Amino acid sequence: MSETTEAAVETHDEAHDDHHPSDWEYIKVAIILAVVTAAEVATYFESVFTFFETRWILLTSLFTMMIFKGWLVARVFMHLKQDKPVLQQSFFSGVLLATTVYIVTLLAFNVFG
Numbered sequence: 001m002s003e004t005t006e007a008a009v010e011t012h013d014e015a016h017d018d019h020h021p022s023d024w025e026y027i028k029v030a031i032i033l034a035v036v037t038a039a040e041v042a043t044y045f046e047s048v049f050t051f052f053e054t055r056w057i058l059l060t061s062l063f064t065m066m067i068f069k070g071w072l073v074a075r076v077f078m079h080l081k082q083d084k085p086v087l088q089q090s091f092f093s094g095v096l097l098a099t100t101v102y103i104v105t106l107l108a109f110n111v112f113g
Helices: 003-017 023-048 055-076 085-108
Strands: none
Touching: 023 055, 055 085
8 A cells, every 4th residue: 555545544543543442341331231131031030920010011011111121222332322313313213213113013002901
């Protein structure tokens, strides 16, 4: 490669180093995801033993954990944190629309009660 190309590659790599999370941040996210997943599984198994008196509490807690995990994965692993706000808003608008359609479908099949 020429010196100009090598300098451009080094500058490009340095510019991306500022935007990418460190290895430790990925490890922290993995630990958080594991803990929330364990809470989801525990919530589901507790519902089998009738800890939750209504399905509404169960589904609300599971939806909350699902949305949090999706937000965290999109924010860190899809690098939405570094994107322009309009791209973040359009992505999360789609997620909100999909979640709304899912909830309406569950309501149509009388899943909540």
